[in-house]
Amino acid sequence: MQEDPAQPYADLDPVTLAVRDMIGDSRELVGRMAARMKMNPTDMSAIGALVQNGPMGATELADHLGIRTASATQMIDRLERTGHVERKRDTVDRRRVTVTETDAARQASVQAWAPVIHRIDEVCAALPAPDRATILAFFDRLNEAVAAAERETHPDQP
Template sequence: MDPEAEIARFDPMTFAVRDLIGASQDLVVRMARAMQMNVTDMTAVHLLSEHGPMGAAELADRLGIRSASATVLVDRLEAAGHVERTPHPTDRRRVTLTATAGAQAHALAVWLPGLRLVDEVGRSLSPEEAVVVRAFLERLTAAMDRAGRPD
């Protein structure tokens, strides 16, 4: 089937999800600006805050960048006071990266107003609606996690 014809047959929900993804991407850019960072730097701080300390190679892998780029990124974040390097607990040749408390607090302060708005929308749903929407979002998240990955 012709790709344009296939897209024309998509469910309206697909386009609503596309719009949500676009709004989310725009929000990320605005939040990065508010944090006076680029999106990759903000994402790195988020990953370290969310997943805890990790090495530069793991951070590079999660960001989808090369290790040389990660080194430059970490140098920049460390100089700005957003990331700390500490010796790895078991391997003296490696270092562990940690988001500073200040970076985490700043990120939370920037993101909290938007999170409150999302929470407000979620709380406006009836319990029955919330169950359906949550299940849909969980299935959608799983599908998006699979998209573009090798089989």
């Protein structure tokens, strides 16, 4: 089938379009939440990554966010100045410095995201068990498809 350049997604499955729309809505939500927290979306994503994954080095955080290490260092400096993150020496390897979110940043992140997360959880909790299993398997396959596409598209990236 030949793709219409004016409508490149016209032939996609409706579920694919729904996932695309959910990704777009999520990106817009991050932007709105970042504005509420008076930071840019990348800074907010960094706080979220630290809350979710724990302390990281600058390179690890940069890789997680898909930005250059130099950009991550500038971002960490900015977040440190505003009291959102702290740099700490690794307890095992004293040469390594990790970044962790502050209690205030963690609380602000939870406060900003809790209403959304609770609404999503209400929808998920209402699912019958067989549907939940199907949806979990679906998301597992989607996540693997995204990771595989990324590896194919950028094989030189970690």
